[in-house]
Amino acid sequence: MPQYKATIGLEIHAELKTAIKMFCRCKNDPDESRPNWNICPVCTAQPGTLPVINKKAVEHVLRVGRALGSTLADFTEWDRKNYFYPDIPKGYQISQYKYPLVSGGSLAGVLLTRIHLEEDTGTSKHDRGDYSLIDYNRAGVPLMELVTEPVIHDAEIAVRFAKELQLLLRSLGASDANMEKGEMRVEANISISETDTFGTKVEVKNLNSFKSVGDAIAFEIKRHAEVLERGEKVVQETRGWDENTGKTWSQRKKESANDYRYFPEPDLPKLMVTEVFGKDHEKLPALPELPWEKRERLKREFGFSDTIVEMYVSDQTLGNFFKEISGMETNQELVKLASNYISSDLAALMKTANSTLGKVTARNFMGLMGMLFMGELSSRGAKDALTVLFNEGGDPETIVRSCGLIQKSDTDFLETIVKDVIATNEKVVAEYKAGKEASLQFLIGQGMKASKGSANPKILGDLFKKLLG
Numbered sequence: 001m002p003q004y005k006a007t008i009g010l011e012i013h014a015e016l017k018t019a020i021k022m023f024c025r026c027k028n029d030p031d032e033s034r035p036n037w038n039i040c041p042v043c044t045a046q047p048g049t050l051p052v053i054n055k056k057a058v059e060h061v062l063r064v065g066r067a068l069g070s071t072l073a074d075f076t077e078w079d080r081k082n083y084f085y086p087d088i089p090k091g092y093q094i095s096q097y098k099y100p101l102v103s104g105g106s107l108a109g110v111l112l113t114r115i116h117l118e119e120d121t122g123t124s125k126h127d128r129g130d131y132s133l134i135d136y137n138r139a140g141v142p143l144m145e146l147v148t149e150p151v152i153h154d155a156e157i158a159v160r161f162a163k164e165l166q167l168l169l170r171s172l173g174a175s176d177a178n179m180e181k182g183e184m185r186v187e188a189n190i191s192i193s194e195t196d197t198f199g200t201k202v203e204v205k206n207l208n209s210f211k212s213v214g215d216a217i218a219f220e221i222k223r224h225a226e227v228l229e230r231g232e233k234v235v236q237e238t239r240g241w242d243e244n245t246g247k248t249w250s251q252r253k254k255e256s257a258n259d260y261r262y263f264p265e266p267d268l269p270k271l272m273v274t275e276v277f278g279k280d281h282e283k284l285p286a287l288p289e290l291p292w293e294k295r296e297r298l299k300r301e302f303g304f305s306d307t308i309v310e311m312y313v314s315d316q317t318l319g320n321f322f323k324e325i326s327g328m329e330t331n332q333e334l335v336k337l338a339s340n341y342i343s344s345d346l347a348a349l350m351k352t353a354n355s356t357l358g359k360v361t362a363r364n365f366m367g368l369m370g371m372l373f374m375g376e377l378s379s380r381g382a383k384d385a386l387t388v389l390f391n392e393g394g395d396p397e398t399i400v401r402s403c404g405l406i407q408k409s410d411t412d413f414l415e416t417i418v419k420d421v422i423a424t425n426e427k428v429v430a431e432y433k434a435g436k437e438a439s440l441q442f443l444i445g446q447g448m449k450a451s452k453g454s455a456n457p458k459i460l461g462d463l464f465k466k467l468l469g
Contacts, residue, residue: 004192005153006191008152009152009188011148013185014165014169014175014177015028016057016142016175017173018054018142021119022054023051023094023268024040026042028141028142030181044089044136045089058117060175061174062284063174063284065101066287067168068102068107069104070102071103071104072281077264077270078265079094079096081260086122087121087124088139095145095262100116107161107165110149110161114146114147118143118145119140121139122138122139123135123182144174155215165177171316172288180208186213201236202234203237204240206240219248237251295310295313304339308343322338322339328363331373334370341386359391359394365389367396371400375456376400376406377406378456388403404452405454417447421450422443425446440465444461
């Protein structure tokens with residue numbers, strides 16, 4: 001079989017996080033469950049209505065462009081993209097064609113063509129058997145579209161790019177980009193060729209999970225190769241992805257720009273971007289720490305592993321919590337100890353509570369970590385106390401004392417426990433005396449169990465060594 005080179009370009013749509021829709025004052029609420037609730041004459045295209053530009057949506061797109069090192073427009077205009085479908089109330093979509101807000105730039109090593117702003121469509125419901133219903137709550141929601149250059153050559157890089165874009169949008173507060181809610185949708189343009197000349201392009205639309213992005217691209221590359229090996233030609237078309245079968249399916253012939261009959265939107269003024277956001281766009285809000293900057297800082301300042309770094313970068317709740325506690329404490333060893341409990345025990349508690357921090361605050365958490373660091377609390381005791389803090393909140397010292405979790409270092413008290421453990425574990429004691437060092441850890445564990453986790457394990461170990469010679 002010939003060696004084919006795959007070429008992939010991505011088009012990614014993300015609903016922007018604004019209070020109102022793109023061209024009207026209807027609420028932008030992705031969680032609204034009542035159909036056709038957030039609608040008005042403008043977003044349902046009633047005769048005589050006029051659109052008004054949402055400044056916040058424009059700001060979001062420009063900040064994304066700034067973060068990506070793109071060229072920000074001085075001038076832009078909106079266009080009508082004409083096509084007929086039931087969820088397009090106007091019979092056209094207000095979009096941008098010739099003058100996008102953002103041009104060029106790169107993300108995760110992938111070059112970008114453009115980023116422009118448009119309005120979203122409504123939602124079709126096809127679960128009623130012989131008829132469909134339309135919900136226009138989403139119609140008119142500000143929608144950012146990002147287009148990459150055709151420079152991606154495998155599914156893995158495409159997925160990595162989409163994940164990095166989601167992180168960026170969240171860190172900027174531009175979009176929640178939840179793919180399961182349709183707030184971020186990926187379309188992949190795929191072709192293969194034996195040479196550097198592009199093959200016939202096929203578009204796979206509305207991929208709504210990172211797994212679907214990877215699987216759909218891999219499937220299409222394989223399908224194209226099989227078509228060519230049969231001596232047939234790949235058909236340029238738009239295809240859908242079926243998660244249940246793991247296959248794409250033909251939807252329609254692929255449209256070109258001419259099919260959409262773009263022309264400037266006559267009901268919206270030309271926008272001189274620099275008049276609104278400054279000559280050098282200096283009136284845009286400052287950028288926060290970006291995901292790639294955060295990775296570098298966490299590695300440089302704390303020496304964290306890639307796994308821990310990605311946890312703090314990808315999970316905003318955990319990342320912000322660690323940032324807060326590290327800003328409170330100058331002792332790096334204590335901060336690293338705290339990080340161990342954040343990335344393991346606290347993360348596990350959050351997993352059962354829909355990713356919230358429960359009743360844990362940075363202050364009471366660090367109070368608990370301080371007791372552990374000073375040896376007043378065992379690791380087991382810290383885990384138990386953290387669970388109480390998570391569920392009930394409160395003062396960590398009060399919790400530790402009321403639950404009897406203060407670590408005991410009284411040698412007379414602990415010596416009694418050690419003697420009892422030795423007396424009831426004669427076989428393990430013999431193994432230790434015969435040179436099996438691992439047996440000591442078992443004995444210490446039994447001592448911790450007998451003290452209900454309150455014993456100081458170091459003192460226990462010293463006592464076992466002393467009494468066993």
